[in-house]
Amino acid sequence: MSAPKLIDAATAGERLGVSARWMLEQARKGTIPHVKLGRFTRFDPVTLDAWISQQHRGPDVRSSEAA
Numbered sequence: 001m002s003a004p005k006l007i008d009a010a011t012a013g014e015r016l017g018v019s020a021r022w023m024l025e026q027a028r029k030g031t032i033p034h035v036k037l038g039r040f041t042r043f044d045p046v047t048l049d050a051w052i053s054q055q056h057r058g059p060d061v062r063s064s065e066a067a
Contacts, residue, residue: 006035006042015048 009020009027016023024041026032033047 004044004046006044012043012048
């Protein structure tokens with residue numbers, strides 16, 4: 001089993017449409033999943049995708065489109 005390919009804050013921010021600074025601030029606050037490697041903060045894209053799917057608020061537009 002190989003380790004997941006981790007990405008830096010800039011790349012993670014691009015995936016979410018936010019700045020690298022925002023990503024690092026959220027990691028410091030503990031509100032977004034991340035991995036600390038010494039002084040480096042990295043993000044697992046698979047874990048980020050799962051986290052994003054849990055952040056949805058309000059009505060689920062996707063389920064009403066299928067109807």
